[in-house]
Amino acid sequence: MxxxxxxxxxxxxxxxxxxxxxxxxxxxxxxxxxxxxxxxxxxxxxxxxxxxxxxxxxxxxxxxxxxxxxxxxxxxxxxxxxxxxxxxxxxxxxxxxxxxxxxxxxxxxxxxxxxxxxxxxxxxxxxxxxxxxxxxxxxxxxxxxxxxxxxxxxxxxxxxxxxxxxxxxxxxxxxxxxxxxxxxxxxxxxxxxxxxxxxxxxxxxxxxxxxxxxxxxxxxxxxxxxxxxxxxxxxxxxxxxxxxxAIEEFQTILTLRDCLEQQLALIPGVVIFARDENRLPNTVQFAILGVDGEMLLMQLDRNNIAVSSGSACASGGGEVSSVLLAMGVDPQLAKGAIRVSLGRQNTESDIEAFIAVLKEIISQI
Ligand SMILES: Cc1ncc(COP(=O)(O)O)c(C=O)c1O
Incomplete structure (x- = not known):
């Protein structure tokens, strides 16, 4: 996984x-x-x-x-x-x-x-x-x-x-x-x-x-x-x-995250939230115009990739992220939110696999 x-x-x-x-x-x-x-x-x-x-x-x-x-x-x-x-x-x-x-x-x-x-x-x-x-x-x-x-x-x-x-x-x-x-x-x-x-x-x-x-x-x-x-x-x-x-490890994680974001940004309709803001080096939240976040999450899961759809509460989703709404994000777009948060064990090949699977899922919509 x-x-x-x-x-x-x-x-x-x-x-x-x-x-x-x-x-x-x-x-x-x-x-x-x-x-x-x-x-x-x-x-x-x-x-x-x-x-x-x-x-x-x-x-x-x-x-x-x-x-x-x-x-x-x-x-x-x-x-x-x-x-x-x-x-x-x-x-x-x-x-x-x-x-x-x-x-x-x-x-x-x-x-x-x-x-x-x-x-x-x-x-x-x-x-x-x-x-x-x-x-x-x-x-x-x-x-x-x-x-x-x-x-x-x-x-x-x-x-x-x-x-x-x-x-x-x-x-x-x-x-x-x-x-x-x-x-x-x-x-x-x-x-x-x-x-x-x-x-x-x-x-x-x-x-x-x-x-x-x-x-x-x-x-x-x-x-x-x-x-x-x-x-x-x-x-x-x-x-x-x-x-x-291990705090320096986050420089490596940031490099991975940047690489992920660059590739995400090339996908038509992708919006990366707060991209220009000072953010945790491991976190990216994005949505794809017209694509449902829950559906995306489930399809990724079928491909053995674990991500989260916005707010990770015990109930497991269904609700629109109140964080994105507070930022004035359109509710329809906010509903598509996916959060990727990287960790110590992630590698470049994880990012490549993620992007490849994501593109494959989108191509089938
Ligand atoms: C910002 C923030 N505060 C508090 C918590 C709750 O921490 P715990 O799971 O240890 O109760 C979390 C966990 O997701 C969190 O992300």
Whole structure:
């Protein structure tokens, strides 16, 4: 199979699996245990926290491990409880959007321009009040468009707002330094960087008093109770360590992506979304005029090629991408959206095979 859906998830790196396995067998102890077995497990969690901290340039005490990006986003947005107003961008992942809808139905939307970016001048003119909570993702899961978070936070620095960014897609794909972004909260997930699923983290600014959603045994600095998912955390840590070493790989991936886009652009009717924008090096989202995205996806699948049709939610599609609609893309065109997201294992021959199959499918329509 040619797997071209790395923004949905990545395979677990063998070295990650190797690091995890002892914590599913020999070292099964509860990290809260005061005896040797517990202490060994605790120190493995400490090491993972350090590995992740190194990747995003923070201190380990600024990291709360969670059950994934969704929980990290949920925990982040729960900090808006005391805020006068919640603002989220119009292109957020459902784990932010649905949390906002459920708990803060009066939330305000931050509009994006045709390239999918929160427009800085318009943003700076908004009337934010002290303690307002703003959530803008670092990079979009569908288009790959990277937001200029540092400029956004700088423009509202004086207003005393709380700024959260969902950096789940940015992690490991572009350099990501928490302090440089100027945010108070940042969500991360392990399974997008060759770590296990069901493991994530919320990073918080020093001095930020995170209020827990899950209370109980007081794990994770009293911010997220529950016996730790030890193997998941150890795997996330290892994946973070490997991602830090491998960030240059994305230059190679970018070259592959550019080659893919050049070939795509030659196909009549192809529209590549946000092509001129700063995007994640591995992501391209496109549509072909008059061609249904779901049909294309299924035909590609028959040819053993895995891609995604826009927003990869559990329901598996059928809906038009809200991200593209927010960018003003025609709904009919948006319905045709296909996302290709490359990863470490992809090669030039994968791209060639993809283009060949795509052309073959189109020729039969
Ligand atoms: C931008 C973004 N945020 C959050 C999530 C949710 O992360 P998780 O699957 O770890 O809950 C995803 C996963 O697709 C995502 O792409």
């Amino acid at each position: 040619i797997y071209l859906d790395h923004n949905a998830t990545t395979p677990v790196d063998e070295r990650v699996l190797e690091a995890m396995l002892p914590f599913l067998s020999t070292f099964f102890g509860n990290p809260s245990g005061l005896y040797r077995l517990g202490r060994i497990v605790r120190s493995a969690i400490d090491q993972a926290r350090q590995q992740l901290a190194d990747l995003v340039s923070v201190s380990p005490e600024q990291i709360i491990f969670t059950s994934g990006g969704t929980e990290a986003n949920h925990l982040a947005l729960s900090q808006a409880e005391m805020s006068a107003q919640l603002w989220i961008s119009a292109i957020e992942h459902p784990s932010v959007l649905e949390t906002a809808k459920r708990y803060y139905p009066q939330f305000s939307e931050l509009l994006v321009d045709v390239s999918g970016k929160v427009e800085i001048d318009q943003f700076a003119e908004l009337n934010f009040k002290e303690n307002d909570f703003i959530s803008v993702m670092s990079a979009n899961n569908e288009t790959g468009v990277v937001q200029d978070i540092a400029s956004l936070t700088a423009s509202v620095k004086q207003q005393g707002v709380i700024f959260h960014t969902d950096a789940v897609q940015a992690l490991g794909k572009i350099p990501l330094s928490f302090n440089d972004l100027g945010v108070q909260l940042m969500s991360l997930s392990s399974h997008k960087i060759y770590g296990p699923k069901g493991s994530g983290a919320l990073v918080f600014e020093k001095g930020f008093n995170v209020q827990p959603v899950l209370v109980g045994g007081g794990q994770e600095f009293d911010c997220r109770s529950g016996t730790e998912n030890v193997a998941g955390i150890v795997g996330f840590g290892k994946a973070a360590e490997l991602a830090k070493q």
